[in-house]
Amino acid sequence: MLLRIDVNSGETLYSQLSNQIKYGIARGYLVPGEDLPSVRGLASELGINMHTVSKAYAMLKEEGIIIINRSKGVKVSEEALISRDDDYGKIFDKKMTELIAEGLCNGYEKDQFMHKANQLFDEIGGK
Amino acid sequence: MLLRIDVNSGETLYSQLSNQIKYGIARGYLVPGEDLPSVRGLASELGINMHTVSKAYAMLKEEGIIIINRSKGVKVSEEALISRDDDYGKIFDKKMTELIAEGLCNGYEKDQFMHKANQLFDEIGGK
DNA sequence: CAACTGTTATATTGTTATTATAACAGTTAG
DNA sequence: CTAACTGTTATAATAACAATATAACAGTTG
Numbered sequence: 001m002l003l004r005i006d007v008n009s010g011e012t013l014y015s016q017l018s019n020q021i022k023y024g025i026a027r028g029y030l031v032p033g034e035d036l037p038s039v040r041g042l043a044s045e046l047g048i049n050m051h052t053v054s055k056a057y058a059m060l061k062e063e064g065i066i067i068i069n070r071s072k073g074v075k076v077s078e079e080a081l082i083s084r085d086d087d088y089g090k091i092f093d094k095k096m097t098e099l100i101a102e103g104l105c106n107g108y109e110k111d112q113f114m115h116k117a118n119q120l121f122d123e124i125g126g127k
Numbered sequence: 128m129l130l131r132i133d134v135n136s137g138e139t140l141y142s143q144l145s146n147q148i149k150y151g152i153a154r155g156y157l158v159p160g161e162d163l164p165s166v167r168g169l170a171s172e173l174g175i176n177m178h179t180v181s182k183a184y185a186m187l188k189e190e191g192i193i194i195i196n197r198s199k200g201v202k203v204s205e206e207a208l209i210s211r212d213d214d215y216g217k218i219f220d221k222k223m224t225e226l227i228a229e230g231l232c233n234g235y236e237k238d239q240f241m242h243k244a245n246q247l248f249d250e251i252g253g254k
Numbered sequence: 255c256a257a258c259t260g261t262t263a264t265a266t267t268g269t270t271a272t273t274a275t276a277a278c279a280g281t282t283a284g
Numbered sequence: 285c286t287a288a289c290t291g292t293t294a295t296a297a298t299a300a301c302a303a304t305a306t307a308a309c310a311g312t313t314g
Contacts, residue, residue: 012302019225026228038259049304054260065232070260071312083234092235095226097247098146101153103219105192107210110248117244120224121237139271165290176273181291197291198280 001029017056036074128156144183163201
């Protein structure tokens with residue numbers, strides 16, 4: 001899977017990486033069990049520091065999305081698409097509430113929100 | 128409207144403020160045309176610095192959500208709930224795509240996403 | 255043993271967040 | 285007119301964070 005980062009996006013590099021990997025899994029570009037590049041390999045490929053990649057991986061590991069083995073490497077968790085963390089519910093609620101509130105302040109009513117969600121799910125290929 | 132900030136949340140103070148004001152508008156706690164506290168007043172009330180409040184207000188002004196008058200003060204824009212910024216469409220798409228991808232990685236399928244969105248819209252009182 | 259894994263440690267640089275003062279310019283009430 | 289209020293601008297200090305750079309450590313594998 002192709003990963004790209006933009007140093008001028010305002011978003012931190014590790015956050016960009018983390019988000020793109022999540023998107024890749026959601027989209028099916030990355031499948032559970034699949035190996036991910038090594039921290040050194042990916043850092044070299046992207047032209048960034050090893051620790052920046054390591055931090056992105058650590059965050060994904062914290063969410064249970066990837067599995068890190070100290071000597072074997074990194075792979076997508078077999079349960080990457082399965083609900084497992086109850087604490088995530090609150091985080092998800094907060095994020096969605098923020099998106100809804102901000103959307104409403106920009107003229108996105110419920111109908112439009114739902115329509116856009118449908119559209120994006122279709123693009124991603126979610127069930 | 129009651130505003131609260133948490134210095135240990137990880138989220139920046141100005142971002143917390145901005146999000147809460149957006150939520151207040153979406154929820155109807157703040158109505159278009161309504162006056163907002165002065166930068167000094169709100170800073171004092173919250174126990175934070177004037178410039179932190181000013182930054183939050185500047186961001187909301189940038190989004191067209193509030194109106195700032197150098198000598199009269201700050202109020203919610205009359206068009207706070209009306210679509211006006213075409214550039215926001217891309218930002219909204221990106222944010223929702225991130226939420227969908229992350230949700231899928233945590234076991235939130237389309238059905239659950241839609242159900243949660245419906246529920247939160249009901250709570251907020253969106254049409 | 256050599257080459258690879260992720261991890262840990264230490265240090266440096268640059269940016270951002272937050273606070274602190276102070277001054278400026280426009281508006282409004284007394 | 286003055287005093288008290290607006291937001292804005294400037295400058296500075298501190299702390300935290302992001303990113304980089306080296307280096308070493310401890311497992312695993314060919």
